[in-house]
Amino acid sequence: MIKTKELMLGNWVLAGKNAKFPMQVVSIFENEVYLDFEGNEGDGFEEKEEDMFPMLLTGGILLKNGFTKRKILGYTYHFCYECYTGDIVIKITALYDCDFSALMFDRAINVKYVHELQNLLTLAGVEMEFKI
DSSP: OOOGGGOOTTOEEEETGGGOEEEEEEEEOSSEEEEEOTTOOSOOEEEEGGGEEEOBOOHHHHHHTTOEEEEETTTEEEEEEEETTTTEEEEEEEETTEEEEEEETTEEEEEOBHHHHHHHHHHTTOOOOOOO
């Protein structure tokens, strides 16, 4: 389950029975959100907190969103993203394509889910339309 207080507009979450469907947050209320997905031509979907789940961050998702991958020291990888609208360089280190740690503002921050990375990017002033 994911709390609405953790979400921002544009965040990706998993919704539906067994958390199978990646959907994007379009409106946020106290205990529920409205979600949508690419290609939907109808109304959005209303979901309660207990029916939404965080989406695990993977190396594949990082690569789809402009990060580059470099292998260092055995099974450790660096995923790097450079923002050209400023001097922001975000380095994400992963061990075995999981257990991500983002280095931003000279601080390492553990990142496990897509919405956490999206929120960090937003706080850093990076405007990015995240793709799943």
